[in-house]
Amino acid sequence: MEVRIGIAQSPRELSFETDQSTESVRELFERAGGDGSKLVTLSDSKGKQFLVNIDSISYVEFGGESGRKVGFVS
Numbered sequence: 001m002e003v004r005i006g007i008a009q010s011p012r013e014l015s016f017e018t019d020q021s022t023e024s025v026r027e028l029f030e031r032a033g034g035d036g037s038k039l040v041t042l043s044d045s046k047g048k049q050f051l052v053n054i055d056s057i058s059y060v061e062f063g064g065e066s067g068r069k070v071g072f073v074s
Contacts, residue, residue: 001017001018001019001020001021001062001063002015002016002017002018002062002064003016003017003018003025003042003060003061004059004060004061005052005059005061006058006059006060006061007057007058008057008058009056016042016044016045016048016050017046018042018043018045020043022062025062026062028040028041028042029060032054033054037054038054038055039052039053039054040052
């Protein structure tokens, strides 16, 4: 699934593919907001991890399950 996170005061967004379900990613954000922590740790399908400050998030967009991609990856 593709996840896009808009960052406040930034023209760019954080975009990555993850193997987690929409519900599990949503729970991470809801739990972070509820327990007072400021950071959410996310991981993509290649093993990279991202720490996101929940105070700077403008939006979170969940995409559908992506199919197989064809082409060159840089």
